[in-house]
């Protein structure tokens with residue numbers, strides 16, 4: 001190696017025509033998908049099951065063959081490191097998760113991990129050395145399907161979930177995270193949260209319809225929407241459906257329906273980033289010939305900007321009050337109560353890293369746009385402690401958490417190339433590309 005000054009990754013790309021191998025990436029995805037394959041073409045690799053263990057063995061074997069060194073922390077997060085020239089620098093990391101929903105797809109999470117693997121394979125092949133070390137991370141139990149809370153491994157790493165609480169979580173059969181880590185051989189000894197990242201990039205399928213609808217290849221994710229969860233309880237009085245004339249009913253469902261149709265217009269003034277969803281309903285007593293005495297339903301509000309989310313909350317309160325006050329004659333009295341369930345503030349990502357995603361896309365001639373993530377990701381947890389950016393690629397019909405989840409090989413390849421360039425730009429490239437090519 002004769003050149004010691006870091007070079008622009010775009011220069012390396014021009015000199016070496018450095019690109020990931022899209023075919024190899026696709027084959028890795030399809031090979032991993034054979035473990036826990038479901039009849040409809042999806043995947044079932046619940047966190048820390050035998051299938052998840054087998055998936056981890058497969059992928060860590062690939063990572064080691066690409067020259068990376070493995071470490072496992074106390075919650076089973078796997079950190080695969082590729083040494084840099086200056087190993088005192090914090091690593092430039094990427095990754096995601098390989099556990100799935102019970103009827104999950106082949107790409108959610110797996111793409112982020114295997115895109116990271118593909119970047120490492122290309123760098124190894126081409127003899128590219130980076131200034132900072134690089135890391136590929138497999139986070140434990142992102143999906144939260146077998147064990148709650150979700151995004152467990154990254155949450156513990158980021159200090160958001162206490163290790164003891166995570167280890168004590170049990171599945172429906174009473175099996176704990178601690179026991180499952182022991183059984184699968186992933187009860188590591190590296191203390192959780194023991195190292196920082198210089199940056200963390202996560203590639204992921206969009207899990208929504210925007211990129212596909214707009215025929216855009218890359219989403220440069222600027223942050224995650226904040227969410228505010230509520231329960232609304234509408235209380236009237238049960239009565240017989242036959243003998244009770246309409247003017248004498250305290251029908252909780254009648255009020256709930258009017259209220260819900262008002263609530264569902266609540267995001268209209270805050271487009272494109274406002275979201276409102278009423279996804280869960282409980283009608284009591286839920287009987288054909290009884291006037292509903294109580295309706296309990298959920299409200300999920302989301303927006304990227306805290307003041308707007310607060311305004312949506314204020315409007316929700318006002319709507320509940322309006323429908324509460326509208327029914328105060330004794331004969332028809334129905335009460336409305338708003339209960340706060342959970343509040344997660346919006347999480348902005350790191351502007352400098354977002355710009356690296358944009359500039360890599362620009363350099364590769366790919367169409368791109370800024371967007372927010374409405375779903376939770378490991379990256380959102382890490383954003384609280386280290387600089388983070390995400391790279392979204394389109395997924396078919398915006399469908400995920402579904403066996404039919406699908407993505408185009410070309411889009412996955414393009415996203416991995418953006419990841420490659422962004423990581424190189426952030427880590428700094430040392431090796432002389434012409435020498436390395438010979």
Ligand SMILES: [Zn+2]
Nearest residue numbers: 108109142204
């Ligand atoms: Zn995911």
